[in-house]
Amino acid sequence: MLGAALWLLDYVERNELWDKFIPLLPPELDEEIDFTTPAVDDLSYSRGHMLGIMTVFTERKGARRQAFRKLCGLIDKDTAGTLKQEFKNALLDYFDRFLEVDTRISPSTGRDTGGAPPLLSDPASFDNPFGADRISSAPDVNPAKNHAGLWFLTHTALLAGASPETIRQTLYFRRSSELMETFRIRNPYEVCMAFLLLDQDNDALANLNMLTAAVVIYAERTLPWGVDEEYSYAEPFEDGTPDLSLRYAYHPRENAEEEDLPDPDMEEGELLSEGQLFYLATGYALPRDQAPSSRLRDWFQEQGVPEGRAEALAWGAWFASHVDDLRAQRPMPFGAPDDFEDFLKSLDEELTELEEGAETESSAAKAAELTRQLKESRKALHEAEQGMRQLQERLRSVEADALRDRAELSQLRETLFDLRAREDQPENGEEAGIEFPYQTARRIVAFGGHDTWRKAIRPMLPGVRFFDREMLPDVNVIKSADVVWIQANAISHKFYYRIIDTARKENISVRYFGSASARKCAEQLVTDELAAAE
16 A cells, blocks of 8 residues: 555656645544554655555545545556556566466476466365375375475465575475566556556456465565564764865866756866765755764665665665654644644633633632633643744745746746757748847846857847856846846856846746757747747
């Protein structure tokens, strides 16, 4: 269920289906869910989202049958078909291995199977193989030897992930062991989701008993939480400081301008620190008082992970802990606002009862104490209400930022699509139906780009104000614009974020040039202007 839930969340994210997806989840979750689930945290999605989907999956044949069908309906037919085919491929691969064991491995009794039908269809060879009569007539009976196919079918699922020694001891034959050890599930998340789709369709592949169970169990065993509960072998970080020494020489990428790659405003050979390289690559500053856990890195190496990979996993654990800390500061996605409102309501009712009790209390001392408690509780209630309003305001702010980010990402996607679509189009402006110079109707400012690019594009768009990449963006100029265009192949991070922050605050549209060619960029801008005028 959890593997399928994470696959579906990835699909919803890739296809931007959150508006259709969220209403299908339970509006609130009980404190105690009706099923057991691993204590897994995901870097991309909340625990509430995972539990919400799993609740629908668990009750898919009962109270949440309709919600389950609608969740499955979000998956397009081609993707659903691909999932089912992945499951079928895994099951047939496993079945082929079982057939090879059952038809080609002869028991020590000398019986030559010679490609005969499987044991399951041979009653004579499977007539009470483990019964007392068989044992008495063959005291040295060994099911792994005498019934290799059946033994393979009933034991391989339990041997998923076992050591080669354990597999060989259990399956007896070397070929059986090899077939078991080389069985693989390419993507266990897809197999988990595919099983639910097949089960919904009442497909025979989902009801082949031991064959189906073997594939599903093997898929579960390969999931991150499929081995055991998580253990804290070490804190994901330790005391330390980042390396801030200037000892790495900067090397610009070759053909960066032609390939539209970022061009940091630095000279070749200029020295940088690890922290500066990390900032240039990600825009984040490394923590100043922490470092990846050396103990955790050593533990990874003890498990056979190569040194470089162990170091990378230690870094990943460190940053995953930061993501988890940030998530803990956000409101819970399920039930939290309603639960908090209910808490405030119940608290207010209790305070009212205390107040009434204070009025009727015969003892003046007790009345005074109740009054004091009442005032303190009222104060706490007021502070709690203020805290809730602040959280709600913060949530609204985060949601607004997310909408702006989504709009900006949408514009970036459009730029990429337009770039691909124009790859085979002529560069001649007249052939493309655009005459230059072109006078724009809206107030447009453009930032970034190399000097040669600006020199070439300015005569084609005389109404657009182009600013040198070395010139600090004027906030007032951005505020007075209708549209801001950015040539991202040559602009500093500092200037870029100044432009973006101002545009976001003033709700000004931001566009990105999708080529290093001045003519193609001019055509892109004019095309956008014509579309806006329609």
